[in-house]
Amino acid sequence: MTGSRCVECDGGLPSGPGRGRPRRYCSRGCQARAYRRRRDQGRAAPSRRPLGTRAGDGVATRDDLVRIAVRLADAEGLDAVSVRTLAHRAGLTPDAVYRWVRNRDDLLGAMVEQVLDSGPMPDGERGTPRERLVRLARAEWSLYRRHPWLLAVLATTRPPIGPAVLTLIDGTIAALTDAGYDLPDALAGYLTLSGYVQGMALLHVTERAERAAGATAWDTWWAGTFALLERTGRTRERGWLAAARPVPTANPDPQLAQWFEFGLARLIDGLLPP
Template identity: 55%
Template sequence: MLGVRCVECEAELPAGVGRGRPRRYCSRRCQARAYRRRREHGPATTLRRVPALPAPTGGDPRDRLVALAVELADAGGVDAVSMRVLARRAAMPDHAVYRHVRNRVALLAAMAEQVIAARPPGAAPLPRDPRQRLERLAGDEWAMYRRHPWLLSVLATDRPPTGPAVLAMVDRVVAAFTTAGYDPAAGFRAYLALSGFAQGMALLIPRDPADHAWWSATRNRLERTGRTRERPWLAAASQTRPDTDLDTWFRFGLRGLLDGLLAGARSTH
């Protein structure tokens, strides 16, 4: 029989002792996260921002569950994904889901694996030139965050998943840096700088329609209060929109970063 689990992260809870209300969360962090989601999006059971999705059919049951979880996260963010919600959407009892995915942490790791392992149909082979290869690999990572903004919260942590697809993604970038002249340790540091840039820019990806309204209101307020008059950069920035200009900003930063990283590789010879 399954024990009582945290309603937020699905971790198993210790058996209750004494009197009082039954414990529902494994930690204050989970409790605060659940409260924040209810405050911003309503109770998790309503999933107001997640459209009805059909139960998966055909293929490996675990792969189907992970694919459905990816759809849930794409529609409502990572907080829309829980083992209980996944079971309901898959038309399965809770215990059946746990037979295929150990817990929510394992589910998120499997979701990242599935997204990273997926190759766009007709994708061209990687270029041989290290600079062009790095531009392509960084662009691929950026495109993943654009398609799946929730992926950032899974990968950009001090305990990222380390499945085969994640490690292969790192392998490709480190190999490009070693081809350019870095030793493996320095190549990994260069990878951290490059991936960190992509992840930092991904924080600017709009995740909610309200983000556009906030940007417009903030731009109007800055212009109205005169804060753009003596700041040419702010006046120019106020004419941009993150949803339409973010790719341009990313490419601009990527060019400068690769200029510096590849110059550093040449200086080691």
């Protein structure tokens, strides 16, 4: 029976003795899953594979699987990335997914590594320490804007620490040590700078999520809020609120980018005083 396929997972069937009924399952596990599905859903219940796909179609390596997970997170957010959903998208069984990733944390770490490896990262050795820090901070900011889910994975006290993540940190540490910091202070400087970038990126990620959920456009919300503040007299003694008078725009991204650059310049002025 070599060359036949398992009716449950579409994997290859082992060779049989050539007598009796042909084998239909590659393992007792697949046989048991098929039995449970028929028991729970009826004999006509389809297999778990998406219609028209085979196990492993387009997924020949762990990198292929991770690439599908990154596309899923980019399109639908991190909550959409589960082993079951990923298996469906890849045309695999969940058991097949677990042959490439140990668990969801392992999958998320692999996603981060792939994104960092595939994106153009700035040269961390060219230019003055100030120029290098600016380039690195802007590159991290751009990563969060292209892949908003990345923020939820990295902005934690226990982020994945793979080679690409370490390389990202290395550039900032090197720039700060070249500026005269010792290693403990350089690490503190990195955390300060990255914390600022992540905090500003959170504004972008939150606005994007709200728009996707159908929330009121940002400019409409702010115009209404500002009008209420004016009616209640709360802008009279707050010049900073008057300076924030709404400017018609349906997209707050340019203003967020302006705020980001304003804060970045002053933060680096503090880290690298003249």
